[in-house]
Every structure is written in C-alpha cells, then in structure tokens.
Amino acid sequence: MLFIICRGQRSREGSEWALALGHIDAAYSNLTPTSANLIHSQPSVDRDGDLVLGGFFPLYTVIHDSELNRKFFMSHPREMQVDWFNYRGYSYVLAFLFAIEEINRSPHLLPNMSLGFRLYNAYPSDISTLKSALGWLSEGEPPIPNYTCQKHTKSMAVTVALTSEFSMQIGALLELYRTPQIFCGSFDPLLRNKDQFSSLYQMAPKHNGLASGMVSLLIHFEWTWVNILVSDDVKGDQFLWDLRREMAIKGVCMALMEKISVTEKIDRPKDFTNILRILDSSANVVIVYGDGITSIALVLAGDHHLTTHKLHQFLKHTQLENSAGEHVSLDGNRYEMSKYEIFNYWNFPEGFEFHVKVGEFFPQGLHGHSLRIQEELIECAIGFEEMPHSVCSKSCGLGFMRILQEGQPFCCFDCILCPEKRISNQTDSDQCMECPQSQYPNTERTRCLPKSVTFLDYQDPLGMALACTALCFSVVTAMVLGVFVKYRDSPMVKANNRTLSYVLLLSLLLCFLCSFLFIGRPNAVTCILSNISFAVIFTVAVSTVLAKSITVILAFKVLRPGGILRQLLVSGVVNSVIPFCSLIQLIICGIWLGTSPPFTDINTYSEPRIIIIECNKGSVTAFYCGLGYLGSLALGTLFLAYLTRNLPGAFNEAKFLTFSMLVFCSVWVTFLPVYHSTQGKVMVAVEIFSILASSVGLLGCIFAPKCYVIFLHPDGNTSKGLKNKTYMKG
Incomplete structure (x- = not known):
C-alpha cells in the first residue's frame, strides 16, 4: 500500500x-x-x-x-x-x-x-x-x-x-x-x-488549493482508484467535500472512505476495523488527511x-x-x-525515515496552476521496484471504448471494441468516432483510412473482358447484316420478311454497342443514355420478333385469297407493331426522365473500404415499369412464337423464334435475383452480361441457321431447293 x-x-x-x-x-x-x-x-x-x-x-x-x-x-x-x-x-x-x-x-x-x-x-x-x-x-x-x-x-x-x-x-x-x-x-x-x-x-x-494539489498529484501518477481516510471532524468533512469535487472533475474515483475520530484514543481491535477495510480494498493508494500541526x-x-x-x-x-x-x-x-511541498519518505534500516522534498504544487493564482515533480528523487517503498498502480479498471487502449460497469463508479468500466465504421484514436474513450464517408476504419479501429474509388473501368479485367465480348459480337452482327444485304434477293432472306430481319439485326447491333455506355466512369450523360437506350433498343428488338411471329401466323393460318387478313399481310401493316410497341416504351422513359431521371451517385455504404461511383436509377418505379413492360412484351412474343412451332419445315424460323425468346426470357428472369444480390461494379457487370447474353441468344437462335444454309448449303437457298425440302418434309 x-x-x-x-x-x-x-x-x-x-x-x-x-x-x-x-x-x-x-x-x-x-x-x-x-x-x-x-x-x-x-x-x-x-x-x-x-x-x-x-x-x-x-x-x-x-x-x-x-x-x-x-x-x-x-x-x-x-x-x-x-x-x-x-x-x-x-x-x-x-x-x-x-x-x-x-x-x-x-x-x-x-x-x-x-x-x-x-x-x-x-x-x-x-x-x-x-x-x-x-x-x-x-x-x-x-x-x-x-x-x-x-x-x-x-x-x-x-x-x-x-x-x-x-x-x-x-x-x-x-x-x-x-x-x-x-x-x-x-x-x-x-x-x-x-x-x-x-x-x-x-x-x-x-x-483552497490542497484538494486541487492532491488530485493533480494523483493524475500525475495515474492513480484513479483511491481510498480516503480523513479525520472525523468538520475540517475532515470540508476536505473530503473539496477532494471529491476535484476528483469528479479530473476523473478520479473513490474506492472506499473511512473516518477516524480525533478526540478518542484508538487502542482496541474494533477501533481498527476501518483501517482493515482500507487494507482489504482493491485500491493501492490511500489518501490520509489529518490536522496539519x-x-x-x-x-x-x-x-x-x-x-x-x-x-x-x-x-x-x-x-x-x-x-x-x-x-x-x-x-x-x-x-x-x-505553496504546497511534496515529500517522499525514504526508508532506512532499523525504522529510520528521511523526508525528501520531491516536488511542489502552486495553486491557481500563484505562477499559474502547476505541479512540479522530480521523479528521479522518489524512492519506492521496500518491496516495490516501481511506482505502484491504482486503478479500478485498466485503461482501454486505442480502438476500444469504455462501458461503465453497472452500479460502480465511473472509473470502473469494461473495454469493448469500437463498432464497425467507428474508431478510437485515444485511450479511455467514452465513445468511438465515426469515420467520414470517404474513409473506413482499419482492422484495429484506431484510425480512418481513405477509401479507394471504384467503378467498372476498361482497365479492369472484368470491364475489359465485357468490352471485348461486346465488340466481338457487334462485329459478328454487322457481318451477318452484311450477308443479309448481300443475299437480299435469295429465297432464304426474302421468305423470312427481309425488312424485319434488317430491323432486328440493327437493333441487336445497337444492343451490343449500348453495353459500352455501362463501362467507364459514370457521368450524367452516360447514366441517362445507358438506361434509356437499353429500354428502347430492347423493346425494338423484342417487338421485331413479335412482328415476325405475327407474320408467320398470318402467312400459314390465313388461306382464303382476297381476305382482309391476307391484305394486311401483303401490305406490310404488321410491321407497324414495332413503332407502336416502341412508342409505349418511349412514353414510359419520358415520364421517367421528367420525374426522376438517372444520375451519378457516390455509394459509400455498400462496401466498407470502397467508394463506388455508379448510376442511380433515380425513380425506381419508372425503372421497373419500363423493365416490366419489356418483360410483358417478351412473354407475349414467346407465347405467339410457341404457337408457330409446328409450321412446315421449310419455314422452320418459327421454331427458332420460339427458342430465341425462351433464351431471352430465361436470361432476364435470372437477371433479377442476381442483380439485386450484387453491388458495385459487379452489379453493372451482371447487367452488361444479361444484355450480351440475351442479344447473343436472339442473334444465334434466329440468324445462325440461315447463315448455315447460305454458306454451307447454298443449294438450299433456291426456290427448287426449298420446294424439294418441303416435299421431303411433307
């Protein structure tokens, strides 16, 4: 002690x-x-x-x-x-x-x-x-x-x-x-x-500086858990009141307080019970105050x-x-x-003590409030190799915060690790500080580190792979379009509504190219163009497939010459399905842009260590209305295409239309849960992949068989060949 x-x-x-x-x-x-x-x-x-x-x-x-x-x-x-x-x-x-x-x-x-x-x-x-x-x-x-x-x-x-x-x-x-x-x-x-x-x-x-000086001495040696033994008199009560007030201000707690009578002799065992209680206390420092004679x-x-x-x-x-x-x-x-002088008791053999002045305390008003300690003059008591410690709880280190123990003084606390997104850069913090949105806490929760900025960039391996894929299929689509233009008078091209084929190939080419709007650092222009172009171009592509399906149905189900449906088929009115369906999507996009258009957003909460620059959809309702309309149009097209699956083999495009729409719908049905389970650049990559996959499905299922016949079986791309094929299938 x-x-x-x-x-x-x-x-x-x-x-x-x-x-x-x-x-x-x-x-x-x-x-x-x-x-x-x-x-x-x-x-x-x-x-x-x-x-x-x-x-x-x-x-x-x-x-x-x-x-x-x-x-x-x-x-x-x-x-x-x-x-x-x-x-x-x-x-x-x-x-x-x-x-x-x-x-x-x-x-x-x-x-x-x-x-x-x-x-x-x-x-x-x-x-x-x-x-x-x-x-x-x-x-x-x-x-x-x-x-x-x-x-x-x-x-x-x-x-x-x-x-x-x-x-x-x-x-x-x-x-x-x-x-x-x-x-x-x-x-x-x-x-x-x-x-x-x-x-x-x-x-x-x-x-009135004694209590202040005493607490300053306690703070100097980091003694925050002390016992107090004072004389049972008015002066002792006054000192105790002053001392506890200073202790509360400076963060020092009282473990135990006892009083000793100043008018009665202490010589019986029961007179020492308060001393024994202090000796049994967990505090290692005792402040003893008696009358200064x-x-x-x-x-x-x-x-x-x-x-x-x-x-x-x-x-x-x-x-x-x-x-x-x-x-x-x-x-x-x-x-x-x-001015208060601070003395240290030097213990010598045979009980001899020597008092050595080791410091001074000047209360406020005399050379300012200061404590001067010459620690090199302090001799530890016998049995101690260093200055004793007296705390109720060990200090909470960096990255931790104090939680007061229930029913105990404020010096008694537990240390818990700072919550996520918070740090503590000083010891014994009562609360942890939240890092700015542009920063994140390190593993030890002791300081904030700057977040790295990320987006789906062309230098990123994922972005580069998607860009190369989109570019390759854009070239393939352009080549297919060139083939169809070159063989525009061939029976294979003419028999499957040459105009609709051109429109579908052009829309698929634009679908592949619109993928590039999603790659790179987002800005206001690319955010608007990427979302609007995706909705409109895919609506054109799906409505073109719908027009093809309607054309096939009219061609094989309407047999009476001179009928109204026959005239509609011959006049090409069916092709008006494309602008009509696209107009509805344009109206939805116009409302979207007029209410809450897409914009560039800085996402600081999805990833703890990353700032994601992304395109915010703006009005989520408008986005899902456009996506829902496109999905309804695709399901309707799939249904009509399914009705044409058993038409004559010479015109087996109906089967390919059915299979292409089945692939298209499967991709976008899978897209929804995957899209909402990801975030950051992976979410953008999922959207690009869905665009590419559905576009490849339409391109491959509809136009690959035609290119196969044009290049590998040119004899089948004639009127006689088509008839022989019809006869054989019949």
Whole structure:
C-alpha cells in the first residue's frame, strides 16, 4: 500500500526551527520523553516569567490501572501511566520553547521583561481537555473553577497546536475570560465565527488549493482508484467535500472512505476495523488527511506593558515578522495562496525515515496552476521496484471504448471494441468516432483510412473482358447484316420478311454497342443514355420478333385469297407493331426522365473500404415499369412464337423464334435475383452480361441457321431447293 499523507499546509518556519532545535539550552532537558514529569503524568510543566504563555500540545496518552478506575474515577489521576508518546508533539514543544528563548534573548523584544510558559498535554479526551483549560485559568493544581491562585495574573495568551476541535472545546471556556488564543493548525473556516470565537486567531491563511494539489498529484501518477481516510471532524468533512469535487472533475474515483475520530484514543481491535477495510480494498493508494500541526515560532513585537485587552488589538492589527523574514498576519479575513511541498519518505534500516522534498504544487493564482515533480528523487517503498498502480479498471487502449460497469463508479468500466465504421484514436474513450464517408476504419479501429474509388473501368479485367465480348459480337452482327444485304434477293432472306430481319439485326447491333455506355466512369450523360437506350433498343428488338411471329401466323393460318387478313399481310401493316410497341416504351422513359431521371451517385455504404461511383436509377418505379413492360412484351412474343412451332419445315424460323425468346426470357428472369444480390461494379457487370447474353441468344437462335444454309448449303437457298425440302418434309 502506498499512503499519501496530507496534513494541511506545511509552514516554512517549521523547517527552520527544526534546524535550530539542536541549539536549545540544556535548561529544558527535563522535558525529554524519559522525563519523570511525563512518566508520572504531571498535568503541566512551567517556567515563571513576567508574562506567561500557555501551550497545549499533543505529547502523550495515558492509561489507568484498571478499566473500572478509568470509568468511575476510583483512583487519583496521578496513578496513571504513559501509554504512548508523541515524538512529533515533542518537536512542537521544542520549537515553542526555542521561540520563547529567542524572544527573551533579544534586547529589542519585550525589554526588561521575561516571557515564561506553562505547557499542558492535550489529551484525546473531552474531559481531560477541559481539565487542562481549567488548570491554565486557575494557574495552579489542582484546578479550581472560577478561581485563580495569583493576585496578579501573568497569563496572557494560549497557543494551541492541535486540531480545530480541540480549540473549539477549550475555546468555549476561554472565551468567558477573553483569553487570546493563537491556533497554529491549518486554516479552519469554522473558527472564523467571531460571534463564537472572538478571541481566537489563526496563523494559517485561508487557502483552497490542497484538494486541487492532491488530485493533480494523483493524475500525475495515474492513480484513479483511491481510498480516503480523513479525520472525523468538520475540517475532515470540508476536505473530503473539496477532494471529491476535484476528483469528479479530473476523473478520479473513490474506492472506499473511512473516518477516524480525533478526540478518542484508538487502542482496541474494533477501533481498527476501518483501517482493515482500507487494507482489504482493491485500491493501492490511500489518501490520509489529518490536522496539519506545524511547528510554532511566533515572534511578538509591540508595547511591553501589555494587558489582555491590548493584546487583542495588537493581534488583530499588527503585521508580524518571523525570523525567516516572512510576514505573518493574524487577520482572519486575509486570503493568501499557498505553496504546497511534496515529500517522499525514504526508508532506512532499523525504522529510520528521511523526508525528501520531491516536488511542489502552486495553486491557481500563484505562477499559474502547476505541479512540479522530480521523479528521479522518489524512492519506492521496500518491496516495490516501481511506482505502484491504482486503478479500478485498466485503461482501454486505442480502438476500444469504455462501458461503465453497472452500479460502480465511473472509473470502473469494461473495454469493448469500437463498432464497425467507428474508431478510437485515444485511450479511455467514452465513445468511438465515426469515420467520414470517404474513409473506413482499419482492422484495429484506431484510425480512418481513405477509401479507394471504384467503378467498372476498361482497365479492369472484368470491364475489359465485357468490352471485348461486346465488340466481338457487334462485329459478328454487322457481318451477318452484311450477308443479309448481300443475299437480299435469295429465297432464304426474302421468305423470312427481309425488312424485319434488317430491323432486328440493327437493333441487336445497337444492343451490343449500348453495353459500352455501362463501362467507364459514370457521368450524367452516360447514366441517362445507358438506361434509356437499353429500354428502347430492347423493346425494338423484342417487338421485331413479335412482328415476325405475327407474320408467320398470318402467312400459314390465313388461306382464303382476297381476305382482309391476307391484305394486311401483303401490305406490310404488321410491321407497324414495332413503332407502336416502341412508342409505349418511349412514353414510359419520358415520364421517367421528367420525374426522376438517372444520375451519378457516390455509394459509400455498400462496401466498407470502397467508394463506388455508379448510376442511380433515380425513380425506381419508372425503372421497373419500363423493365416490366419489356418483360410483358417478351412473354407475349414467346407465347405467339410457341404457337408457330409446328409450321412446315421449310419455314422452320418459327421454331427458332420460339427458342430465341425462351433464351431471352430465361436470361432476364435470372437477371433479377442476381442483380439485386450484387453491388458495385459487379452489379453493372451482371447487367452488361444479361444484355450480351440475351442479344447473343436472339442473334444465334434466329440468324445462325440461315447463315448455315447460305454458306454451307447454298443449294438450299433456291426456290427448287426449298420446294424439294418441303416435299421431303411433307
């Protein structure tokens, strides 16, 4: 366990008097710890003088011969024995005596007068405290209330070097006699009440930086989980309140808080239960706060014909100066910023301790708010090789965030990895930061990395493969169109409605070429052209197949010459199906463009590490209306083509029309689920593949057999050949 002991403000005078203690005259040797006066528990030690100062110091505690005697006063108090001696209190006494000796030696202070003293032990007991105060007022032993044993009192003032509670206890009694009291402990705001303590003066100035300095020290060593042990008095409560406020601001938590009585002796096992609870705590740092009792060295100056009333006026308005040349004021309304010194206890063999100054703390207002620590001077306690750690939970590293444990202080937390798309670039983050849309978190979730921009580019292997495929089939389609133009007067070309064949080949060529609009970095023009051209050109192609199917049906089902249907077939009115069907698709596309046309979109959410530049469909309703119309037209064409499958073999284009539309519908039915299950450039690739596959299906199923006859069986591309084929099939 590491203990941080805070005992109020350490006065610089105390250090100077401590250095001078070795020069105290041997006349005070009877005050040593082995003195018979202390062993036999004399109530006081005194030396006469023209003026006498009283001093109450914590020197020793006593025990009675039996518990019964202690409770019921069955024996004389002189039969008590010393139980515990306070060596620190002994140093206070030496400093007090040294100050008196310096005053008596000086020819300028109290000339022709001597200053005496009367020392009392400050017992940790209310009864003993009042008994000592009555002894001071009576100026004799045993004390007699309301009586003094001297005709002319020499008692001028009382110096108290103990807790403020002790001053309150004797102050109520000494106030009746207007006895000046000089309190040498740390400043207590309760003692400022002049209605209750009009004769009490505090040497320490007002200050409020102790709690801030303590928390700054905790933060410096990263101690965020501490126990607190304070005196059970008003000052302890005030310090605790200030400390907890500063801890809450700086993020330090209290694991356990215990209070220790300042007026009762701790010597029974049950008195140590709070100490044991602290030792069992998970915190490795304990803040111990008691009353800061400093050495006393007060140099008085002024009129040597003093009375108690004059002394009050003197103490209120006089600026004093100690031997260090520092000004001391007993005005309770003054406010001074303190400097706190930080000491480290060096442990040596045989229990010897040496206090080494390792730092200072300057509260705000004095050189700014700063903490100065010389860590190279700090010696770790025995058994420690490094500075101990005291935290409720280990720090959350980069990429993690803190989640408070239910029912625990805010210093107790669990660490969880930042969610997706979020990072934490500092330790102990309460929340993770979301990366900008143009960035993504790394695997450790510690920083954001720039996303790569992607689209289906020509340099991409997939884009290059699709572009080459589209180009190849465009050339093939153009060659087939050239063949049909060259053999336009052949029976094979003429028998299958030469005009519709030209229109179908041109539309298929445009279908292959429109694939290039989907490849490359999308922009506003290509997004509109790719979607509109796809819808319109495929509508032309499918409606052309529909016109072919209707032509075949009319040619073989209408046998009566001169009939109306026969005239429609001969006049070519059937070809008007193409513009009519295409006009409906154009109207749908016009509405699409007029309401919410396609546009370039930057997709940052589909892929965690990629920014996808794509064409947004705009109005999804209009897109699916156009696609639905094209699908309905294809299904209708498939149905009519299916009706012509059993026509004579010489005109077996009907079977090829049926098979081509079956391929076309299969491709686009498969397209829908695959298209919606992909994203990014793969989605565009699926759309291009569907365009190419359906176009190849129409080209291959309808025109490959004709090219086969034209090039490999030219004898079948004659009227006689067609008739022989008809006869053979018949």
